[in-house]
Amino acid sequence: MIAAHQAGISVFVTGGIGGVHRDGENSLDISADLTELGRTPITVVSAGVKSILDIGRTLEFLETQGVCVATYGATNNFPAFFSPQSGFISPFQVRNPEEAAELIASALSLGLQSGVLLAVPIPEKHAAVGQQIEEAIQAAVGEASTKGIRGRDVTPFILQKVNDLTRGKSLQANIALICNNAKVGSQVACALEKQLDDRKLKSKIHHRHRHGNHPSDSESAVVVVGGINIDFIAKGKTEKLFFGQTNSGRVCQSFGGVGRNIADSLSRLGQTPLFISATGDDSHSEAVFNYCKHMNTSGVSRLEGQNTATYCVVIAESGEMILGLGDMDIHEQITEQCVSQFDKQLSSATLVCLDGNIPVSTIDYVCSFASSHKINVWYEPTDSEKACKPFLSDSWKSLSYASPNLAELCTMTKTLGIPTPEVLPSSLDDILSLAVTLSRPLLEHLHCLVVTLGSNGLLLCGEHNAGSVNLQPRLQKKRRRLCALHYPALSVTAEEIINVSGAGDSLAGAIMVGILQQRDTDSCVRMGLLAARLSLLSPHPIALALNSDSVDPDKVHAQNWPKPSFMWID
Incomplete structure (x- = not known):
């Protein structure tokens, strides 16, 4: 996110963002992704948050950081990475690249330093496999709790257990999911560029009609x-x-x-x-x-x-x-x-x-x-x-x-x-x-x-x-x-x-x-x-x-x- 922002890139695609870990209210185990979203004006396209995290508290923390969260697609259900539904609702919903671009451009125009999180549900044809993976995740989470696994050891334990339980299907779904995110992200980036160009052109025309200042192509000894x-x-x-x-x-x-x-x-x-x-x-x-x-x-x-x-x-x-x-x-x-x-x-x-x-x-x-x-x-x-x-x-x-x-x-x-x-x-x-x-x-x-x-x-x-x-x-x-x-x-x-x-x-x-x-x-x-x-x-x-x-x-x-x-x- 930081590198993309420094390079002037407005849309960044990833798989899923980090979040508030389960029992995070006690451990304060909160991903730096969330604070960075609160201070970097960039749009992150992801498949939401993995259900191994506390999704409800993650959304609350993003709101506290002033991050605009929107689901991309036909519903406003916030996705849980492998599953199109997490049981939580996004504050906003955009149905296509043009609506997403309008939302992002509006956020940028406010001059806020916080980002936008665009949550893209897993494609429908992979949803069934996604449901199997979610069941494996819940089983792995339960086993981790039973065995008393805590802190930094929880995530690697769950991921390994899920991979074993799904016989590698989680990796295939992950690849399909990231490809879909990249497709959506690139479409949104193109629509955003057009949106910003249109706004810039309108601003220039508006400015020239009202002020008639010196032409911008004149040479000056000093800038x-x-x-x-x-x-x-x-x-x-x-x-x-x-x-x-x-x-x-x-x-x-x-x-x-x-x-x-x-x-x-x-x-x-x-x-x-x-x-x-x-x-x-x-x-x-x-x-x-x-x-x-x-x-x-x-x-x-x-x-x-x-x-x-x-x-x-x-x-x-x-x-x-x-x-x-x-x-x-x-x-x-x-x-x-x-x-x-x-x-x-x-x-x-x-x-x-x-x-x-x-x-x-x-x-x-x-x-x-x-x-x-x-x-x-x-x-x-x-x-x-x-x-x-x-x-x-x-x-x-x-x-x-x-x-x-x-x-x-x-x-x-x-x-x-x-x-x-x-x-x-x-x-x-x-x-x-x-x-x-x-x-x-x-x-x-x-x-x-x-x-x-x-x-x-x-x-x-x-x-x-x-x-x-x-x-x-x-x-x-x-x-x-x-x-x-x-x-x-x-x-x-x-x-x-x-x-x-x-x-x-x-x-x-x-x-x-x-x-x-x-x-x-x-x-x-x-x-x-x-x-x-x-x-x-x-x-x-x-x-x-x-x-x-x-x-x-x-x-x-x-x-x-x-x-x-x-x-x-x-």
Whole structure:
């Protein structure tokens, strides 16, 4: 199931699944099949559950795990492997491949992470032999009980006894049964593919008629894959907020999502990035598309039956975040299949940006694709929990850039097994020292790290070049001398800050534009700092005032630019 899901296969065929063993309420002998069905969105076609198990409790456990169980065929009797009837009824019934495909497609459209169990009765011509086998099973179960056989010894004893009692007929029935399951499973898989294609086509037509966005076949220098959501920002009017009561404050709505923010920033700064994401087919998505008319959203899927992601953040008067709540389930629908539709655009891109909201499998797919096509990938971790995603495999070695904060950087290195402190330092010197230390092993493969430090500015770590860090993509991997530059943040008072939700995304987007324009490192970073300050002063994550002139260091004399602090990494 896990391998099939990772490979993008929606229907998996087996003989019979495991279940709750007899006396399982005492022994807790429960097959991992059941828990996996509860957390893997895949359809398993089987002949039900062997009667050597406790079928009633197995069905109850599947319900507890949120698994949709349906019998395939003329009745809703739940089969018991060798017998078409177990004495129990399935919650659902589908009569043909088309009904099964509709059920599965509906389950997938909900974005749930649980699977579907499709129970197929043994073919009628084998039912008589199946009845003999069931009688042998009951005799074997009784003998096992009489002899006091328990635990792990029960199943092998019963199977051997049944084989002896039926003189090998159980094996013949088993082969016939698995062939039938494979036939039904393949028919359902074909019907499901057609069902999903029809839904996808309807979604595309619906989307184009209502929005008329940029064509999806246009080439873009940048492709952004990530989340899109509605932000509700609640800012308190007092520094201290009290839980359990109503606090005085101001609430505003804006349009966010890390991927959307970065694509928005790039668009306002003269780029035309292709943005790949997903929304629901609801009023929120209508508002999102209207707001994002200046962006190329032809890669955004609008999915029926889904909710557009929403995020609510509570911030103190100072602008610091107190609490965040997110309904982000739809981000799991930004799958590798969704992205692979745009392989042509990906292959011609100069830079691909991923945010941490998308599934691990999608990140792995893009990193593998980028590695084979020699494309630079920028990873924006989103938060400290999601920062680990590329580092769960070797995918991180295909990244060129990453823009974590210090907590996210710690998650990255901890995932790789690198010693990482549990408590972050407070003094600037100690923060910089830790950031440099943790960056060193990542730079064995990454070209550059942009470590954001909030009010302390940012730390740029990478290849030394003429007293600075080389931000321009390297043509080949080779041994480099590494260094770091610390840039202080532009001064902003607490009273001026309206929100902090898009500052990091604005910074990343502007630095990317500087890189694409082949500017020197100082200019790239200053563009990022100016964009971040505009975001802090705006009610929107990406300031409406953001444009090429507003972040041009030669035109905006925000302050006497201090010379960055230089340090060697090795």
